Amino acid sequence: MKQADQKNKGPAADRIPAVTKMTYGLGTAVDMWGLWLYPGVAFAVFNIYLGVSPWLVGLALTIVRIWDAVMDPVIGWLSDNLRSRYGRRRPFILFAGIASGLGLPLLFAVSPAWADRTFLGASVVFWYMTLSTLIYFPIVSAFSVPFNSLGAEMSPDYDERTSIMTYRSVMQKIFEVGNFYALRFTNLSWFLLADGSGKNTLRGMQVYTSILGVLMAVFAVIIFVRVKERYYDKVVLKIKDKISIKSAFYETLKCQPFRLMLGAGGAFTLGTSMVGALGYYATVYYVCGGSTIRGDNWNFFMGIAFMAGGLIGAPILQQVAGRAGKKNAMISAACIGIAGYGGSWFLYNPAIPWLQTVASGLMGMASAGLWMVHSSIGADVIDYDEFHTGKRREGSFTACSSYILKLGNSGGYLVSGLILGWAGFNSAAAMQTPKTIFWIRAMLAGIPVAGLLAVILLVSRLILTREKCADIRCDLEKRRGTV
Numbered sequence: 001m002k003q004a005d006q007k008n009k010g011p012a013a014d015r016i017p018a019v020t021k022m023t024y025g026l027g028t029a030v031d032m033w034g035l036w037l038y039p040g041v042a043f044a045v046f047n048i049y050l051g052v053s054p055w056l057v058g059l060a061l062t063i064v065r066i067w068d069a070v071m072d073p074v075i076g077w078l079s080d081n082l083r084s085r086y087g088r089r090r091p092f093i094l095f096a097g098i099a100s101g102l103g104l105p106l107l108f109a110v111s112p113a114w115a116d117r118t119f120l121g122a123s124v125v126f127w128y129m130t131l132s133t134l135i136y137f138p139i140v141s142a143f144s145v146p147f148n149s150l151g152a153e154m155s156p157d158y159d160e161r162t163s164i165m166t167y168r169s170v171m172q173k174i175f176e177v178g179n180f181y182a183l184r185f186t187n188l189s190w191f192l193l194a195d196g197s198g199k200n201t202l203r204g205m206q207v208y209t210s211i212l213g214v215l216m217a218v219f220a221v222i223i224f225v226r227v228k229e230r231y232y233d234k235v236v237l238k239i240k241d242k243i244s245i246k247s248a249f250y251e252t253l254k255c256q257p258f259r260l261m262l263g264a265g266g267a268f269t270l271g272t273s274m275v276g277a278l279g280y281y282a283t284v285y286y287v288c289g290g291s292t293i294r295g296d297n298w299n300f301f302m303g304i305a306f307m308a309g310g311l312i313g314a315p316i317l318q319q320v321a322g323r324a325g326k327k328n329a330m331i332s333a334a335c336i337g338i339a340g341y342g343g344s345w346f347l348y349n350p351a352i353p354w355l356q357t358v359a360s361g362l363m364g365m366a367s368a369g370l371w372m373v374h375s376s377i378g379a380d381v382i383d384y385d386e387f388h389t390g391k392r393r394e395g396s397f398t399a400c401s402s403y404i405l406k407l408g409n410s411g412g413y414l415v416s417g418l419i420l421g422w423a424g425f426n427s428a429a430a431m432q433t434p435k436t437i438f439w440i441r442a443m444l445a446g447i448p449v450a451g452l453l454a455v456i457l458l459v460s461r462l463i464l465t466r467e468k469c470a471d472i473r474c475d476l477e478k479r480r481g482t483v
Helices: 002-006 018-025 026-047 054-081 090-110 112-118 125-153 160-184 200-228 230-234 245-249 255-272 276-287 292-324 328-348 355-388 394-422 435-461 466-480
Strands: none
Touching: 018 026, 018 160, 026 054, 026 090, 026 160, 026 200, 054 090, 054 125, 054 394, 090 112, 090 125, 090 200, 112 125, 112 200, 112 435, 125 355, 125 394, 160 200, 160 292, 160 355, 160 466, 245 466, 255 328, 255 355, 255 394, 255 435, 276 292, 276 394, 276 435, 276 466, 292 328, 292 355, 328 355, 328 435, 355 394, 355 466, 394 435
8 A cells, every 4th residue: 555655646735644544444443343243243143043033133124224324314414514623523433433332232232031022023132123223323323424524535636535545445354354253252162051052142242342342432532633624624614505404315416426326336235235144144054054153263264355355455456546547446346246246156165165265355355445446436526516516515425325325235134134034044943955055045146246237337437537536626726725
C-alpha cells in the first residue's frame, strides 16, 4: 500500500498519512463485529445448539434488517444536519461506538431453557432474538453510517480515495477473522461438556462477545480523537440549507451513477447473503460429516483464507483501479468472485477438506476488492451530486445505500432459512440426507454467480471515469474553493 501511495499523482495536500488511514480503518471492527458477527453465528447458536427452527432464525434476522434499513436514512439525515464543535460525524462515532461495544454480549443473554418455551406459537428465544436486535442494530448503524460517510470526506483526490478505502478494506479483512474465529472460540476446553457430548456454544459466545465489545468501545474513542472531518469547516458550515429527510430516503436515487452503484452493491449483497449461512452448513454437514467441532475449526481456517485473500486482493485491485480505472477494477473483482463461489461446488470436498480454503480465499479477494472500489466510487458520486445540487450529503448517500443493501441482506437471510427448511435440514440429525446436501451445495455455488454477473452488467454502464471526476473537481473548486 505504501508503494501505491507513492505513485499517487495528486497534490501532497490531498494525501492522508498512513497512520490516519489505519486509525480510520479501526472502525471496521465495530462495523464487522457489531453488524455481521451476529448473523454469521445465529444459525449455529440458535438453530444447531438451541434447536430453534431455521426458518424462525432466518425470520428474526430478516425482521431486524428491515427495521435497521428503515433507521439508516434517519441516522444519515441527523448526521448530515448535525452542527457541533466536533463536526457532523465524530459525535455519532464516539457515543454509538461505545454503546455498540457494551451491548454486543447482551444479544446472547438467553437461557437454554427458553428454547422449549413458546409465546404466540414461537420459541421464546425467537422473541428475544427479535426484540434485542431491534434495539441493538440501530445503535450500531448510528456508528456505521457516520463512519462510512467520514471515509468519503477524507480526501478530494480520485486515487487517494481508493488508497483510503484500500487501507480500510485490508483492516476489515483482519477484523473479519474475529467473525470466523467466533465458533472456534467455543471449542476451547472451558466450554466443552464434561460428558464429552459436545460444547456449550452459547456460553462461549457470551464470553467472546464481551471481549470484542471492549475492543469496539476503545476503537471508537481512538477514531474520535485521531480522525478529523476535512469538509466540515470549509464547506459544510457555509451551507445554510438543511438536508431534507426526503433526501435520505429517496432523493439520492435521482443520481444516475448512484443508482448504478446501488444496484451493483445490492446484486452482490443479495446474491451472497442468500447463501451466507449455507457455507457453514456445507462445511459441517458435507465436508466434515456432521461434526460441528471439526466444522468450526475448518470455518476458522476458511476465515484466515478469506482474510488472506482480502489482504492480497485489495492492494492488487487498487493497482488495477489506478491503471485501468475503478470500473474495470470492480469488474475484475466480480470475475474473481465468480471463480470462488462457482468453484465451491468442486472445492468443498470431503476427501480434501483444505480445498475449501481456496474457495474462501477467492471469495475474500472478491469481497475486499469489490467493496473497496465501490466505496471509492461512492466518494466520486458524492462530488457528482454536489456539482449538480450544491449540497454535501454524504450521510444521505451512505444511509440510502445502506438501507437498500440491508433490505437485500434481510431477504437473503430469510431465503437461507427457507432453503434449509425446504431442503429438509434437521438440526437433531448429525447426518443429513443426500437431497439436503445437494441443494445446500447447489445454492451455495449458483446464486452468488448470478448476482456477480448482474454486478458486471451494471458497473459497465458507469460514466465516472478519471477524466470526468477531474473535471467535476475542477468545477467544484472554482465554485466553492478547495478543501
